[in-house]
Amino acid sequence: MMQGLIEQFGAVLGKQYVLTDDADKVPYLTDWRKRYTGKALAVLLPKTTDEVANIVKLCAAHHVAIVPQGGHTGFCGGATPDNSGNQVILNLKRMNQIRAIDSANQTITLEAGCILQSVQEKAAAQDFLFPLSLGAEGSCMIGGNLATNAGGTNVLRYGNTRDLCLGLEVVTAQGEIWNGIKGLRKDNTGYDLRDLFIGSEGTLGIITAAVMKLYPLPVSQWTTLVATDNIASTIALLTLFQKRATSLLTGFEMMTQESLALNEKHFPHMANPLKGNPPFTVLIELSDHESEEHVRKLLETILEEAFSANLISDAVIASNLSQANTFWHMREHITLAQAEEGANLKHDITIPLSSLESFIQDTDSLMRQKYPGVRIINFGHLGDGNLHYNIAPPLGLDPKAFNLSHEKAIHELVYAQVERCQGSISAEHGVGQLKLADLRAHKGAVAHDLMKALKRALDPQNILNPHKVVSI
Numbered sequence: 001m002m003q004g005l006i007e008q009f010g011a012v013l014g015k016q017y018v019l020t021d022d023a024d025k026v027p028y029l030t031d032w033r034k035r036y037t038g039k040a041l042a043v044l045l046p047k048t049t050d051e052v053a054n055i056v057k058l059c060a061a062h063h064v065a066i067v068p069q070g071g072h073t074g075f076c077g078g079a080t081p082d083n084s085g086n087q088v089i090l091n092l093k094r095m096n097q098i099r100a101i102d103s104a105n106q107t108i109t110l111e112a113g114c115i116l117q118s119v120q121e122k123a124a125a126q127d128f129l130f131p132l133s134l135g136a137e138g139s140c141m142i143g144g145n146l147a148t149n150a151g152g153t154n155v156l157r158y159g160n161t162r163d164l165c166l167g168l169e170v171v172t173a174q175g176e177i178w179n180g181i182k183g184l185r186k187d188n189t190g191y192d193l194r195d196l197f198i199g200s201e202g203t204l205g206i207i208t209a210a211v212m213k214l215y216p217l218p219v220s221q222w223t224t225l226v227a228t229d230n231i232a233s234t235i236a237l238l239t240l241f242q243k244r245a246t247s248l249l250t251g252f253e254m255m256t257q258e259s260l261a262l263n264e265k266h267f268p269h270m271a272n273p274l275k276g277n278p279p280f281t282v283l284i285e286l287s288d289h290e291s292e293e294h295v296r297k298l299l300e301t302i303l304e305e306a307f308s309a310n311l312i313s314d315a316v317i318a319s320n321l322s323q324a325n326t327f328w329h330m331r332e333h334i335t336l337a338q339a340e341e342g343a344n345l346k347h348d349i350t351i352p353l354s355s356l357e358s359f360i361q362d363t364d365s366l367m368r369q370k371y372p373g374v375r376i377i378n379f380g381h382l383g384d385g386n387l388h389y390n391i392a393p394p395l396g397l398d399p400k401a402f403n404l405s406h407e408k409a410i411h412e413l414v415y416a417q418v419e420r421c422q423g424s425i426s427a428e429h430g431v432g433q434l435k436l437a438d439l440r441a442h443k444g445a446v447a448h449d450l451m452k453a454l455k456r457a458l459d460p461q462n463i464l465n466p467h468k469v470v471s472i
């Protein structure tokens with residue numbers, strides 16, 4: 001029966017876009033962190049929305065589950081199939097056309113397989129800013145960004161992917177095409193279907209295209225690295241910048257000493273330029289539409305005030321674009337350094353800024369008491385209260401063995417502190433299969449049951465990315 005289905009896939013897509021040989025499938029089967037590897041009946045590479053719809057109809061008729069996939073850079077195993085070998089991967093990379101850039105409406109309409117960096121470049125070529133920016137931008141795709149409601153470094157000013165999206169085109173679990181591809185900033189016509197699909201991680205529908213917001217390109221950006229002694233000063237510094245720079249503040253990233261030491265170990269050229277690698281290094285970016293002098297002066301004035309108030313002990317302002325890029329690369333390399341170091345336990349969490357100090361103090365102290373020598377790689381988009389609170393084993397211990405013994409208890413320790421502070425166990429990476437088991441306790445029974453009811457209503461056959469986010 002399966003051979004017949006493979007042939008029908010070939011009839012829809014063209015045989016060369018149905019990958020069934022083991023060697024051809026390998027690149028699609030393991031996630032970026034190499035945490036999950038699955039098997040697949042086939043990898044399907046559609047080019048058009050109609051092709052996606054026809055594939056879904058075929059899968060629905062044969063009860064075959066579909067795992068939608070973009071750049072496969074997600075951190076929660078959402079785009080990796082299970083081990084049954086009965087699921088198909090639907091990778092959207094061939095759907096990579098920009099359909100339109102509407103200058104008056106300040107929108108871009110594009111297909112789900114467009115790579116994020118190429119969208120930024122296309123927008124810039126037309127004098128627009130597409131503000132979504134994250135470490136994986138060279139390979140993640142807009143469909144994946146929408147499906148995970150990705151965050152990144154510009155959320156502070158422009159919001160997350162949900163905030164940037166005005167309309168969607170989606171193929172439903174029945175293979176119907178929902179055309180919600182309107183570039184409207186106001187549309188109060190009942191339930192917001194767009195918001196339902198954003199962040200649903202491929203479990204409710206397959207996003208094939210979107211209308212996204214564009215912004216005017218800033219005329220000037222200034223980037224600085226500053227040293228702080230503790231988290232309280234770092235938060236006070238954020239408040240100061242928010243007061244003085246208001247909407248010109250476009251980046252506020254925190255990196256701890258331990259995070260940057262790991263960076264230096266694996267990427268010596270990414271060493272912290274601040275003397276002695278201080279306890280906390282903060283990367284701050286201001287963007288301005290007025291003039292270079294205006295924003296530079298503003299930055300210097302705020303830094304002087306921060307020095308006078310003893311909030312910072314050192315600062316270096318990037319003297320040119322290339323140095324500013326190096327600062328950002330330093331921030332982005334922490335994730336890569338962790339990957340080089342070996343398996344680690346990630347916690348992508350949000351905490352209200354008012355509780356952040358108590359969260360870090362208590363969690364650090366409990367962690368070090370229970371697991372002496374453990375390395376806490378804590379960094380993140382502090383402006384949004386988003387920490388990447390990651391745990392690496394004590395030096396000299398085998399990371400895999402350490403994780404096997406302590407993973408559950410370490411997650412429980414961190415998540416208990418997150419709940420105490422009324423935070424979230426997933427700030428921007430989603431749920432996927434990684435946090436499936438933790439979701440019910442975190443959301444509460446009512447919210448979790450509502451999510452299951454939605455899943456059952458939209459995908460009664462449970463063929464869209466089953467056992468990701470919620471199991472029904």
Ligand SMILES: Cc1cc2nc3c(=O)[nH]c(=O)nc-3n(C[C@H](O)[C@H](O)[C@H](O)COP(=O)(O)OP(=O)(O)OC[C@H]3O[C@@H](n4cnc5c(N)ncnc54)[C@H](O)[C@@H]3O)c2cc1C
Pocket residue numbers: 032067068069070071072073074075077078079092112133134135136139140141142143144145146147148149150151152153201202203205206207208335336428429432465468
């Ligand atoms: C170095 C690095 C840095 C990162 N930094 C950040 C960061 O700062 N902020 C952040 O939020 N994330 C970050 N990530 C995580 C990741 O890049 C994002 O989650 C990204 O949005 C995933 O996009 P993707 O195309 O790779 O999606 P995939 O990994 O392919 O898929 C992710 C999920 O979306 C579903 N999906 C994919 N495409 C579709 C579609 N068209 N329709 C329906 N469902 C779909 C998949 O089934 C899966 O559940 C980082 C990752 C790396 C490797």
